[in-house]
Amino acid sequence: MVEAKTVAKLSLSILLIVVMIIGVYEYRSPKEPSPEMAILPWGPTVIGYIFFALLSGGIADSAIIHTYLEKNKASRVLLGRSLYTALAVLVPGIALVFSDILHPENAAWFYRGFNPLSRIAWNAVLYLLYGGSLLLLLLVLARSRGDVDKPLAKLLALLVLATSVTLEVNLGMAYGVNIAVPAWYGLYTGILFVVAAFTLGSAWELVTSRKPESIDAEDYRKLARSYTWENFYSTIILALVVFWSLLALYSWGLSAPLVVEITRGSISPYFWVSYILLALIIPLVSTTTYLLEKTSRNTLRITLALQVLGIAILLLVPFNFAGQYLRIEQNPLYRQLAIRIEGEITSSQLLNNYLYSPEILAFIGALGLWLLIQTIGEKQLPIQPPRRNTRT
Amino acid sequence: MSRRVYMIIDMNSCTNCMACVVACLRENIARQTDQGVVLPRDSILYARTKPVYIDKWSGLPPGTPLFIQCQHCENAPCEAVCPTSATYRDDKGVVRLDTNKCVSCRACIIACPYGARSLYHGRLEGEPPNKYGLKPGFPDKCNFCAHRAEKSSSGRWVTACVEACAFNARIFGYEDDKQVREIIENGKAIKLFPTYGTKPKLLYIPPSRSRGGR
Numbered sequence: 322m323v324e325a326k327t328v329a330k331l332s333l334s335i336l337l338i339v340v341m342i343i344g345v346y347e348y349r350s351p352k353e354p355s356p357e358m359a360i361l362p363w364g365p366t367v368i369g370y371i372f373f374a375l376l377s378g379g380i381a382d383s384a385i386i387h388t389y390l391e392k393n394k395a396s397r398v399l400l401g402r403s404l405y406t407a408l409a410v411l412v413p414g415i416a417l418v419f420s421d422i423l424h425p426e427n428a429a430w431f432y433r434g435f436n437p438l439s440r441i442a443w444n445a446v447l448y449l450l451y452g453g454s455l456l457l458l459l460l461v462l463a464r465s466r467g468d469v470d471k472p473l474a475k476l477l478a479l480l481v482l483a484t485s486v487t488l489e490v491n492l493g494m495a496y497g498v499n500i501a502v503p504a505w506y507g508l509y510t511g512i513l514f515v516v517a518a519f520t521l522g523s524a525w526e527l528v529t530s531r532k533p534e535s536i537d538a539e540d541y542r543k544l545a546r547s548y549t550w551e552n553f554y555s556t557i558i559l560a561l562v563v564f565w566s567l568l569a570l571y572s573w574g575l576s577a578p579l580v581v582e583i584t585r586g587s588i589s590p591y592f593w594v595s596y597i598l599l600a601l602i603i604p605l606v607s608t609t610t611y612l613l614e615k616t617s618r619n620t621l622r623i624t625l626a627l628q629v630l631g632i633a634i635l636l637l638v639p640f641n642f643a644g645q646y647l648r649i650e651q652n653p654l655y656r657q658l659a660i661r662i663e664g665e666i667t668s669s670q671l672l673n674n675y676l677y678s679p680e681i682l683a684f685i686g687a688l689g690l691w692l693l694i695q696t697i698g699e700k701q702l703p704i705q706p707p708r709r710n711t712r713t
Numbered sequence: 714m715s716r717r718v719y720m721i722i723d724m725n726s727c728t729n730c731m732a733c734v735v736a737c738l739r740e741n742i743a744r745q746t747d748q749g750v751v752l753p754r755d756s757i758l759y760a761r762t763k764p765v766y767i768d769k770w771s772g773l774p775p776g777t778p779l780f781i782q783c784q785h786c787e788n789a790p791c792e793a794v795c796p797t798s799a800t801y802r803d804d805k806g807v808v809r810l811d812t813n814k815c816v817s818c819r820a821c822i823i824a825c826p827y828g829a830r831s832l833y834h835g836r837l838e839g840e841p842p843n844k845y846g847l848k849p850g851f852p853d854k855c856n857f858c859a860h861r862a863e864k865s866s867s868g869r870w871v872t873a874c875v876e877a878c879a880f881n882a883r884i885f886g887y888e889d890d891k892q893v894r895e896i897i898e899n900g901k902a903i904k905l906f907p908t909y910g911t912k913p914k915l916l917y918i919p920p921s922r923s924r925g926g927r
Contacts, residue, residue: 354835356758359828362819362852423817423834423850430797430814441820442796500909501790501826645823654781654828654905657765661758 330696337689344682345420360659361645366421368636369684371492373414378485379522381407385478387547388469395536395544397469401462408455409694413687420683440495447491451484489515503575504644509566516559517632523552524625553608560601579647583639587669591638600631642675716887717806721896723918726882729778734760736877742847744839751838759831761855762874773919783829783855784913791821807857812848821852826906830854
């Protein structure tokens with residue numbers, strides 16, 4: 322019989338998928354045509370698929386590093402499950418890619434008309450390589466009953482690691498190559514995305530994973546501590562990258578107003594509350610206290626769930642929105658265009674349009690796809706470690 | 714490299730009569746249906762040449778009228794970022810969009826420093842006015858009336874905006890045409906945002922004095 326918990330998960334996932342479908346439909350078939358895409362072309366859906374790709378890459382990277390480099394006992398047993406989770410969060414990301422592009426019927430041209438200068442063209446290749454190698458590695462592990470030491474498994478793990486990190490950098494550089502958007506222009510976007518991926522991956526594993534019966538409690542505790550250390554370090558590195566990039570942008574005159582807007586303007590609550598408080602201070606305190614064995618795993622779970630939310634908001638507002646808004650402020654042609662479209666423009670008005678859009682529903686609802694695939698996988702597929710024989 | 718086409722807008726001759734904008738709308742945007750001519754709401758935002766007035770820009774007098782439109786850059790950032798090669802330069806250097814390849818990822822809109830791309834996100838009745846006319850959901854842009862170029866056997870054509878200008882404020886031709894060459898060589902015409910290194914082929918002759926904005 323199906324457990325009540327599973328039924329609840331499946332019901333929630335279906336509800337979220339309905340929300341996603343409504344969001345995608347409303348986004349793709351607007352009642353009132355808006356010319357706003359000329360000034361704010363990349364909406365929340367773009368960050369949606371980036372978020373899921375970073376999350377997936379982060380989960381896979383962490384699991385592979387803990388398994389093969391750290392040789393963590395529990396991680397070796399749980400590798401299949403972690404990789405399945407990485408695949409399950411990649412699916413909503415890919416669904417959002419196809420929701421975002423307005424002419425998916427031409428998607429074959431990503432490959433047929435491949436433009437080697439375009440970062441997005443490389444993303445299309447890297448999504449395929451990363452997703453494909455992840456799937457192959459899962460199949461190899463399933464066929465060998467989770468034998469992580471098979472040479473083919475090791476080779477594929479290396480490929481997954483290489484392609485996911487390259488995808489993370491490349492997703493960032495799809496922003497960083499744009500000289501016309503001063504706030505994004507530069508290498509920092511690629512670095513930011515890699516560090517964000519590691520932070521998200523370790524946080525997600527600590528939030529969502531539970532100890533399977535078959536694993537020794539001490540081994541599992543060691544793995545949880547490894548993930549906690551990873552999250553602690555990556556949170557600190559993320560903070561350094563964020564502050565370094567803000568300093569670099571401030572010292573580069575063109576982007577200085579962005580830093581002022583983010584730290585003191587109408588966007589500042591999203592930076593101070595979402596990033597500084599939820600994604601930086603609270604996780605650092607909770608991981609430290611957990612490592613000192615002063616807080617419980619449940620407290621850690623709650624605070625790291627907030628961190629995931631905080632990073633999503635950091636990417637959505639101070640990064641994606643603010644970069645495009647600064648261009649409107651600074652580029653006289655975009656400013657005039659925006660005035661023609663919106664009348665008198667303010668950041669809060671544009672931010673309202675950006676946040677209260679169906680795209681946000683699509684982003685939130687996409688979590689339903691992950692939950693559905695994860696729940697089905699955990700029940701139906703051989704991704705869980707085998708139960709220990711309790712008979713004596 | 715084959716001969717490149719250039720457009721030069723002389724802001725001293727331009728009277729802001731908007732005939733070029735209307736001509737562009739009629740040529741590339743307006744659709745004929747059984748119920749009459751259909752234009753997108755706020756149609757001026759979808760004209761491939763959009764008039765604006767610049768208050769502050771170094772080197773230009775306040776209130777300078779300019780037109781937001783594709784600058785047909787030789788180093789086009791939109792072409793570089795296009796993942797499907799849907800944005801390309803043809804043999805005359807005209808930056809074009811192939812809607813059969815475009816997925817509408819909007820990377821070109823992000824990459825363009827000139828705000829030259831507009832996207833109609835909605836439905837439109839009827840058929841586009843020409844085979845390269847505005848189609849919903851694509852990052853639309855000026856293509857120097859490519860459909861007219863295709864019909865020309867001599868390789869010479871005029872764009873709708875040039876044809877409509879009663880004051881000869883718009884000059885259009887090949888780089889080695891006498892009038893175009895002289896303007897390029899005498900240095901009176903400026904390129905917008907030269908520091909980006911985009912090498913635009915749309916040049917402006919700035920007004921010699923301020924006119925004040927509208």
